[in-house]
Amino acid sequence: MPKVVDHDQRRADLVRAVWAVIGLHGIEGATVRRVAEQAGVSMGGLRYYFDSQQGLLRFAALAVAGNVSARVRALLQSDSDAANRARLLLEAMLPVDQERRVEADVWLAFLIRSRVDDALEELRSKAWTGTRHICRLAVSLRRGVAMPETIGAELPDADLETWAQHLHMFVDGLTVQAVTYPDRLSTDDLRVAVHRQLALVADR
Amino acid sequence: MPKVVDHDQRRADLVRAVWAVIGLHGIEGATVRRVAEQAGVSMGGLRYYFDSQQGLLRFAALAVAGNVSARVRALLQSDSDAANRARLLLEAMLPVDQERRVEADVWLAFLIRSRVDDALEELRSKAWTGTRHICRLAVSLRRGVAMPETIGAELPDADLETWAQHLHMFVDGLTVQAVTYPDRLSTDDLRVAVHRQLALVADR
DNA sequence: ATCGTTATAGCACGCTTGTGCGGCATTGTT
DNA sequence: AACAATGCCGCACAAGCGTGCTATAACGAT
Numbered sequence: 001m002p003k004v005v006d007h008d009q010r011r012a013d014l015v016r017a018v019w020a021v022i023g024l025h026g027i028e029g030a031t032v033r034r035v036a037e038q039a040g041v042s043m044g045g046l047r048y049y050f051d052s053q054q055g056l057l058r059f060a061a062l063a064v065a066g067n068v069s070a071r072v073r074a075l076l077q078s079d080s081d082a083a084n085r086a087r088l089l090l091e092a093m094l095p096v097d098q099e100r101r102v103e104a105d106v107w108l109a110f111l112i113r114s115r116v117d118d119a120l121e122e123l124r125s126k127a128w129t130g131t132r133h134i135c136r137l138a139v140s141l142r143r144g145v146a147m148p149e150t151i152g153a154e155l156p157d158a159d160l161e162t163w164a165q166h167l168h169m170f171v172d173g174l175t176v177q178a179v180t181y182p183d184r185l186s187t188d189d190l191r192v193a194v195h196r197q198l199a200l201v202a203d204r
Numbered sequence: 205m206p207k208v209v210d211h212d213q214r215r216a217d218l219v220r221a222v223w224a225v226i227g228l229h230g231i232e233g234a235t236v237r238r239v240a241e242q243a244g245v246s247m248g249g250l251r252y253y254f255d256s257q258q259g260l261l262r263f264a265a266l267a268v269a270g271n272v273s274a275r276v277r278a279l280l281q282s283d284s285d286a287a288n289r290a291r292l293l294l295e296a297m298l299p300v301d302q303e304r305r306v307e308a309d310v311w312l313a314f315l316i317r318s319r320v321d322d323a324l325e326e327l328r329s330k331a332w333t334g335t336r337h338i339c340r341l342a343v344s345l346r347r348g349v350a351m352p353e354t355i356g357a358e359l360p361d362a363d364l365e366t367w368a369q370h371l372h373m374f375v376d377g378l379t380v381q382a383v384t385y386p387d388r389l390s391t392d393d394l395r396v397a398v399h400r401q402l403a404l405v406a407d408r
Numbered sequence: 409a410t411c412g413t414t415a416t417a418g419c420a421c422g423c424t425t426g427t428g429c430g431g432c433a434t435t436g437t438t
Numbered sequence: 439a440a441c442a443a444t445g446c447c448g449c450a451c452a453a454g455c456g457t458g459c460t461a462t463a464a465c466g467a468t
Contacts, residue, residue: 124384166397247457
């Protein structure tokens with residue numbers, strides 16, 4: 001058996017290259033050649049790990065979702081007070097630092113593309129369900145009611161469910177603005193906005 | 205003088221073709237050939253009115269902004285009660301019917317692209333200013349204070365300005381969700397969400 | 409009816425794209 | 439040292455792209 005490399009690690013590197021390229025040139029600028037160059041690999045080398053461009057981009061999109069998911073999972077096992085956990089949950093989805101802004105760039109690019117690219121449809125659907133679930137968790141924490149256990153289950157109180165819906169929209173809006181107007185919405189502004197929105201949820 | 209056609213009307217037709225293509229295939233699918241075919245024109249015929257693809261797309265994007273702007277202007281001269289006008293102002297920016305969903309598709313596609321396409325930078329900047337202004341108008345109407353006269357001027361009351369900011373994010377989030385999850389957010393849902401958010405602004 | 413301007417068509421070119429494929433390099437095993 | 443499996447390279451090709459350009463059709467003025 002010859003030369004052995006860590007395939008998972010290699011794929012992770014290539015995915016990071018995809019993110020970098022999308023951050024610089026948008027999703028339509030994420031050509032095979034450019035990704036290969038960014039990764040310091042030849043076209044053939046890239047093709048060895050991803051048999052098609054669509055597969056590469058799909059994998060890169062799933063990796064973003066995986067990042068968010070991992071952060072949320074880690075957070076759910078922490079043990080600070082409820083208000084803080086609610087805030088951290090939302091911030092786990094948002095570009096609260098410079099590195100994460102690229103993540104958000106990539107995410108939004110894929111979300112918009114998913115409207116016309118069937119290969120991303122499952123991702124889009126799961127993204128909605130996941131985000132909504134996290135919003136429900138945050139509302140529950142802020143209101144001191146039991147957190148929903150199964151993903152997809154609505155909150156028993158219709159009013160709280162509405163708050164979760166509004167929080168979901170607010171989060172999406174924040175993402176759009178952070179990505180589109182990075183010079184108008186600093187990471188601090190973003191944090192403050194989340195804090196205030198959660199205060200609204202708690203007050204009423 | 206020979207064959208005379210209404211250039212503005214012709215351009216408007218071509219722009220509608222651009223919108224249709226973007227709605228079907230996304231902005232990266234908006235090739236010159238496809239737009240020409242959608243408009244029932246040859247490539248040369250299209251080129252007669254737009255000397256470059258970039259010019260065509262840019263014009264199509266500006267036309268969307270023009271639509272919104274026209275609706276808002278018309279609304280500001282109507283004379284229903286304040287709460288209604290506030291609601292209608294926000295709805296003028298949102299995809300509240302099926303036809304307008306395409307408009308939102310196109311708009312969001314351009315907004316995302318503006319991050320990496322310098323030709324759209326001015327558009328992006330003006331979009332932010334305009335949207336924020338409309339949000340300030342809506343807040344003013346709902347709170348019964350004087351509406352700002354100049355675009356770009358912050359509301360005198362810092363609390364109200366914060367509400368305008370949140371409304372702006374909410375509107376952007378609604379747009380994203382209406383575009384990305386049309387089957388999960390009906391136009392009625394959208395209207396209800398706007399109504400509720402404005403009620404929050406009024407209540408405090 | 410003729411002319412001259414304008415509107416439209418469509419071909420051709422150079423370029424970029426994704427992908428197929430044959431070959432070379434690398435390295436653990438024998 | 440020799441082998442063979444694995445990792446990687448980079449060219450070749452067809453398809454699709456934006457755009458330049460020339461020819462033709464349409465039509466108001468004369």
